[in-house]
Amino acid sequence: MDFLAQERDRLLRSTTRVVGITCALVSVVAVVSSLAVPLVPLLAGLACIAVMIAALALFGVHGSVWWTALALASGLAALLLLLAGTGPDLRPVVASAVVPLAAGSLSAPLMTYRTSLVGLGLTAAAGVVSLVVVSWATGSVLSAPVGGVALGWVLLATVAVWIARSIPRVARRIQSIGTAHRAERQASETEAQRRQGARLLHDTVLATLTLLAHSGVGVSEQAMREQAAEDARLLRHLRLGATPQPQQSGDYSLTRAEESPLGQTLESVKQRFGRMGLEVSWHGTGQVLLPTHVLDAFLLALGECLENVRRHAGVGEAHVTIVHDQETVRAMVTDSGVGFELDAVGAERLGFKESVVNRLREVGGDAKLFSAPGSGTTVVLEAPR
Amino acid sequence: MSRTPEDTISRGLPGETVQAAPRTRREARERYRGNERRQARGLPSTSTGARSLRQAAKPGASLGAGYLGLGAAVLAAIEAVAGIAFFLVRAPELTDPWLPAAAWALYVVAAIAVGLSLMTYGERLTGTAFALICVVLACVVTLDFVGIHPEHDLAGTASASVAAGFALLPVATLRPAREVAGAIVVLGAAFVAMALVSTPITSDTLPGLVSMLALVVVPPSIALFVVHRFRQLVQRELDRVLVQSNVQAPQFAVGMLASDELARLDLAAEKLLDAVANGTDPLPLSDASSSVAASLATELRLHLIEGRRETWLYHAITESDQLGRSVTVTDPQSLAGHLSPAQRDGLLQALWQMVGDGRTSQPGSPVVSVTLGPIGSDGHPVTDERMDVPVVFESRGVPRRRLGPTAWSALQRIGPYTDSVRDGVLHVVAHCVVDRHPTM
Numbered sequence: 001m002d003f004l005a006q007e008r009d010r011l012l013r014s015t016t017r018v019v020g021i022t023c024a025l026v027s028v029v030a031v032v033s034s035l036a037v038p039l040v041p042l043l044a045g046l047a048c049i050a051v052m053i054a055a056l057a058l059f060g061v062h063g064s065v066w067w068t069a070l071a072l073a074s075g076l077a078a079l080l081l082l083l084a085g086t087g088p089d090l091r092p093v094v095a096s097a098v099v100p101l102a103a104g105s106l107s108a109p110l111m112t113y114r115t116s117l118v119g120l121g122l123t124a125a126a127g128v129v130s131l132v133v134v135s136w137a138t139g140s141v142l143s144a145p146v147g148g149v150a151l152g153w154v155l156l157a158t159v160a161v162w163i164a165r166s167i168p169r170v171a172r173r174i175q176s177i178g179t180a181h182r183a184e185r186q187a188s189e190t191e192a193q194r195r196q197g198a199r200l201l202h203d204t205v206l207a208t209l210t211l212l213a214h215s216g217v218g219v220s221e222q223a224m225r226e227q228a229a230e231d232a233r234l235l236r237h238l239r240l241g242a243t244p245q246p247q248q249s250g251d252y253s254l255t256r257a258e259e260s261p262l263g264q265t266l267e268s269v270k271q272r273f274g275r276m277g278l279e280v281s282w283h284g285t286g287q288v289l290l291p292t293h294v295l296d297a298f299l300l301a302l303g304e305c306l307e308n309v310r311r312h313a314g315v316g317e318a319h320v321t322i323v324h325d326q327e328t329v330r331a332m333v334t335d336s337g338v339g340f341e342l343d344a345v346g347a348e349r350l351g352f353k354e355s356v357v358n359r360l361r362e363v364g365g366d367a368k369l370f371s372a373p374g375s376g377t378t379v380v381l382e383a384p385r
Numbered sequence: 386m387s388r389t390p391e392d393t394i395s396r397g398l399p400g401e402t403v404q405a406a407p408r409t410r411r412e413a414r415e416r417y418r419g420n421e422r423r424q425a426r427g428l429p430s431t432s433t434g435a436r437s438l439r440q441a442a443k444p445g446a447s448l449g450a451g452y453l454g455l456g457a458a459v460l461a462a463i464e465a466v467a468g469i470a471f472f473l474v475r476a477p478e479l480t481d482p483w484l485p486a487a488a489w490a491l492y493v494v495a496a497i498a499v500g501l502s503l504m505t506y507g508e509r510l511t512g513t514a515f516a517l518i519c520v521v522l523a524c525v526v527t528l529d530f531v532g533i534h535p536e537h538d539l540a541g542t543a544s545a546s547v548a549a550g551f552a553l554l555p556v557a558t559l560r561p562a563r564e565v566a567g568a569i570v571v572l573g574a575a576f577v578a579m580a581l582v583s584t585p586i587t588s589d590t591l592p593g594l595v596s597m598l599a600l601v602v603v604p605p606s607i608a609l610f611v612v613h614r615f616r617q618l619v620q621r622e623l624d625r626v627l628v629q630s631n632v633q634a635p636q637f638a639v640g641m642l643a644s645d646e647l648a649r650l651d652l653a654a655e656k657l658l659d660a661v662a663n664g665t666d667p668l669p670l671s672d673a674s675s676s677v678a679a680s681l682a683t684e685l686r687l688h689l690i691e692g693r694r695e696t697w698l699y700h701a702i703t704e705s706d707q708l709g710r711s712v713t714v715t716d717p718q719s720l721a722g723h724l725s726p727a728q729r730d731g732l733l734q735a736l737w738q739m740v741g742d743g744r745t746s747q748p749g750s751p752v753v754s755v756t757l758g759p760i761g762s763d764g765h766p767v768t769d770e771r772m773d774v775p776v777v778f779e780s781r782g783v784p785r786r787r788l789g790p791t792a793w794s795a796l797q798r799i800g801p802y803t804d805s806v807r808d809g810v811l812h813v814v815a816h817c818v819v820d821r822h823p824t825m
Contacts, residue, residue: 002791003625003737007618015611022603030595035588096540097592100599144471144541148596151467155460155604162456163611170449170619174437178626181434185630185641188429192644195651202689205654206682212661212670213679221668229662235655239648 008167009112015163016108017060019156020071021053023104030097031082037094041085048078052105059109065119068109072126075106079130083137095137095145102130103152110153111160127153198238203300204272205231207307211276223275266322269303273318278310284322290329290385297363298329298383304355305333305379313337313377328365328382336376342369356381427704429645434627438706441620448619450612451508454558457608458500464551465492472544479542484532488525488545495521496552510559518556519568522549526572530579539576539584540593546576550601557608565609573602621707625737628705632729634697636722636823640704643688650685657681696721698755701733711740711782716757720774723819724799731798732776738792739811741783752782757817765816772821776800778813785811 028049031037037045051074059067079098086094106126113119134149135141195202208231211219219227270280290298302320309318315337322331356379357367365383428435441448469489476482499518503510510518529546536542550572557565580586580594631638639647657678660666666674698721702708714721724732732755739753756777765773776799785806796802802815 003734004618004622006789006791007621011611011614011618014614015607018610019607022607023599026595026599026603030592030599033588033595034592036592093589093592096596099596100603104603147467147471148600151464154463158456158460158463159611162453162459163615166449166453166456166615167618169452171622173448174619174622174626177433177437177623178629181432181437181627182630182633184432184434185634188432188641188644189635189638192639192647195644195647196639196689202685205658206686206689208658209654209678209682209685212657213675213682224668225662225664228658232655232658232662235651235658239651239655 004167004171008164011167012111012160012163013060015159016111017056019111020056020105020108023100023108024049024053024056024075027098027101027105030100031094034090034093034097036090036097037082037086041081045078045082045085048074048081049101052078056105056108059112065113065116065122068112068119069122072106072109072122075101076126076129076133079106079133083133091137092139092143092145095134095143096148098134099145099148099152102134103149104156106130107153107156110156111163195238201231201234201238203303205235207272207303210307219276223277227272227275266299266320269299269306272303273306273310276310277316278306279317280306281317281319282322283319290383294363294365294383294385297359297365298331298381301356301359301367301381302331302333304352305381308352309333309335309337309377312340324385326385328384331381333379333381334376339371339373339376341373342371427640427642427700428627429641432641432645437623438620438627441616441623447616448623449615450558453612453615454503454508454555457554457558460604461496461548461551461554465496465548468544468548475542475544478536479533480535481532485529485542485545486532488528488532489548491521491528492525492545492548492552495525508559510556515556515560515564518552522552522568522572525549526575530575530583534583537583537585538590539580540590540597543576543597546579547597547601550605553605554608557605558612562609562613565605569602569605569609573598576601624705624707628701628708628733629730631697631701631704632726632733634700637695637719638697638700640695640700646684647688650681650688653677654681654685695719697729698732698757707740708736711752712736713754714757715754718758718760720757720760720819723772723774723821723823724817725819725823728799728817728819731795734795735778735792735799735813738788738795739778739780739782741787753778753780767821770821771818773800774817774819776815776817778811778815780811780813781809784809 028046031042031045052071055067055071055074059071079102082094082098083091107123109119109123113123131146131149131153135143135146138145140146204227208227211224212228266282270282273280306318306320309315313335315335318333318335320331320333322329324330352367352369360367360381360383363383365381367382368380369377370379371377428438430436437448472485472489476486479485495518499514502514526546526549529543533539533542550569553565553568553572556568576598580598584590584594586594657666657674660674661668661670670678696716696719698714698716702712702714721729721732736753736755741752756779757774760772760774761767762775765775767773778796785804788811796804796813796815799815800817802813804811804813806812
């Protein structure tokens with residue numbers, strides 16, 4: 001509310017300035033065009049109006065009560081000089097010319113001082129004086145200029161009250177929008193976490209999409225369809241807010257158990273690659289319990305390695321040996337494929353660094369790559385238990 | 386199978402040019418932003434925040450304008466009462482008081498009709514309704530002018546026609562400024578023409594004419610100004626309140642847009658996979674479909690690896706129209722995520738104060754830069770549990786003396802600070818002591 005109060009004051013101040021200066025300028029034009037005021041009081045009056053305009057401009061910037069006092073004093077002085085300096089016969093003409101000054105410029109500070117007693121008192125006093133002066137000049141309390149001045153004061157007071165009341169109202173509406181927005185943000189953050197948490201699901205979806213990006217070349221049509229149907233089903237479950245549960249061995253378990261056994265998930269990786277034409281043979285232990293995030297990283301890295309074998313090695317078989325001790329679990333992915341020159345093909349180009357090494361390092365593990373042209377490739381993956 | 390070693394992340398067919406996938410995260414993000422479904426602010430277009438921002442930025446009626454319009458209607462009513470009193474006082478002197486009386490009757494009837502229709506149909510004014518109001522006002526002005534023409538004293542006799550200017554006050558809150566400005570100009574021109582035709586221009590009559598012209602033209606013009614400023618205020622406040630929701634965000638967040646994006650990508654992938662599964666998209670896939678799969682895979686991967694690396698501060702700055710334009714943040718270690726809600730609030734408040742009203746700066750040049758860290762520098766001790774993050778502000782937006790107590794108390798909420806001015810640039814270094822292991 002602090003910020004808004006500041007903004008409200010700034011709005012009211014700049015309105016004060018615009019109203020005050022515009023009305024003063026209109027009066028200047030009217031007074032000069034009347035040709036009624038003798039030169040000396042005219043120049044003195046215009047000088048006072050110039051001071052008033054300057055004071056209003058500075059007031060718009062700083063909002064100090066002294067600038068208001070100066071503006072009011074110089075405005076009243078201009079009013080008196082112009083009216084008293086004119087002969088009685090022409091005085092009503094000048095009075096009609098200074099109506100904007102008396103009605104607009106002098107009443108404008110009302111908008112800023114709704115609460116400050118000093119400012120309000122000063123402005124109200126100036127209002128009374130200007131009404132008295134204009135009544136004296138026109139010779140009647142019921143003349144049109146007096147009515148005009150009174151009308152100006154009433155209108156400006158209404159404006160002041162109304163703008164000040166509008167702002168808290170709109171602020172309440174904005175606050176309620178803000179509350180709704182905060183709730184939406186929390187909901188969307190939770191939703192994003194849920195979706196990002198389903199990393200294994202996204203891994204199989206990404207693998208399938210990547211295959212489809214190559215028009216599904218290299219995989220039997222039937223296998224491709226089955227895989228696509230399976231992944232679409234998982235995505236649908238995710239969308240409907242359910243946590244996808246395994247219904248057959250080809251699924252990943254997406255329950256966020258604190259620790260998950262490695263064995264059953266390895267079997268699903270094997271089945272997925274089996275459908276795409278890469279026979280994966282497991283060797284070594286099957287039942288290792290890993291924390292969920294380690295398991296995720298480990299399986300994703302393993303999946304990337306096997307995907308590389310499938311696409312680049314030129315063979316239909318890969319071997320994965322898993323060993324573990326008290327601290328770490330290791331997987332060795334080997335193929336007897338074409339291999340490659342490690343220096344000639346940067347590890348980055350295989351997506352190795354991003355998808356494998358970085359993933360494992362995030363959970364405190366590591367990966368090493370060994371290969372030579374014609375003698376296959378071996379990747380060693382390590383993750384802490 | 387291709388012998389060329391190929392990134393498993395890469396997508397796309399050899400020689401494909403149709404859909405170049407974004408190469409960098411930034412590029413991907415820019416691309417999503419360019420999507421017309423989305424807004425540049427990092428909010429999904431269907432969210433409450435984005436809808437409210439759109440509504441507030443729309444020309445014409447906007448948030449809070451209704452109540453302001455009611456106030457303007459009260460002003461117009463006060464003026465009408467004064468005008469009718471003025472007319473009744475002068476009526477016996479007029480040769481033909483019936484035409485101005487008819488003008489007043491038309492004015493009052495039209496005002497009541499417009500008021501009733503606004504109360505019935507809500508705070509809206511269609512283009513047709515606005516045109517109708519203009520026609521009615523033109524009739525009012527014409528009737529009044531014809532009626533007072535024989536007096537040859539426009540300033541002394543015009544009443545209902547002056548009220549037509551005030552009738553534009555409530556309209557100014559409901560219609561785009563350009564249309565209202567047009568109406569004001571036409572009305573002013575009509576008065577000038579009428580003055581030239583009906584009244585002898587002498588030094589006796591001119592002051593009254595100038596005052597009256599001002600009475601007709603100035604109030605609606607000022608109303609346009611006030612409405613404009615009011616809308617700016619509403620937009621700034623809305624911006625600020627929406628951004629404020631980041632104060633409660635977790636240490637790292639994906640942001641609302643990324644979350645929406647992820648849901649969209651998942652849905653698109655699901656549709657594509659479904660189409661493949663039930664044979665709608667025959668295998669092998671067409672080039673078009675496979676390139677869709679490729680770009681989906683890339684975007685999805687970007688969103689998944691993007692993870693939660695961005696802090697609330699990043700989201701706050703990108704989501705805000707005003708802060709986004711004038712603030713740059715350097716936070717390579719993502720230290721902002723460690724700040725407590727109170728410290729975040731202080732930081733945001735200080736930024737809002739330093740940005741000022743944003744008019745002093747050239748567009749495109751940031752006026753405030755914030756640097757968080759590096760931790761462990763001189764005078765900023767780090768222990769096992771807590772660390773002192775240096776938060777450095779460099780502000781060119783608002784001069785030091787213009788920063789009010791609000792700004793300094795906001796800085797105080799971040800932590801103890803020192804400030805200095807060099808070459809007109811305000812430097813503030815705050816010691817922000819945070820928990821090294823935030824729970825948020």
